[in-house]
Amino acid sequence: ETGVTQSPTHLIKTRGQQVTLRCSSQSGHNTVSWYQQALGQGPQFIFQYYREEENGRGNFPPRFSGLQFPNYSSELNVNALELDDSALYLCASSLGLENEQFFGPGTRLTVL
């Protein structure tokens, strides 16, 4: 059974650019959640996708958007990058909305 994978591992962008992060959910999981973890902080909920529909969103601006595909993999898109977007972005998958979330290793984004 393959766990949650994320790509790329690391990414460096400059202010104003756009970035796409990818997540492959664990086999059989139909729900994906995205979190942002700034340095020294806990993960903060960005949004969740269930069966290709957004199902809940945290306190993040609209320039943070996402997609979930029919195979339940997911993308996180961030437009007009700001320095404060520098963080570890974590993806978690689960079987259904309420069940245990399994986290991937994250993508480290640095915005210069």
Added chain:
Amino acid sequence: DQQVKQNSPSLSVQEGRISILNCDYTNSMFDYFLWYKKYPAEGPTFLISISSIKDKNEDGRFTVFLNKSAKHLSLHIVPSQPGDSAVYFCAAKSGTSYGKLTFGQGTILTVHP
């Protein structure tokens, strides 16, 4: 507004002794609480959880205690082992928030041999 707080950034204990990690929350709607462990370059992994209808849950060396009136939970690790050294996050969710987890800032636990 930090709804889940871990006020100790770090904790250092000797191997074999008890580790106690604390967590406070402010949102009365939270009804399910979880502890995650995170090693460097890995994602958080689930450790143990507790529902608000319970005040204690045990799993091997790990026990979580919940004091609803004080809005406080703690994780006890007995005995502590060097392999337990990691960052520990407490997290909470409410029945109305589906899968949204609200995390604390984390506590770095170091267990010395």
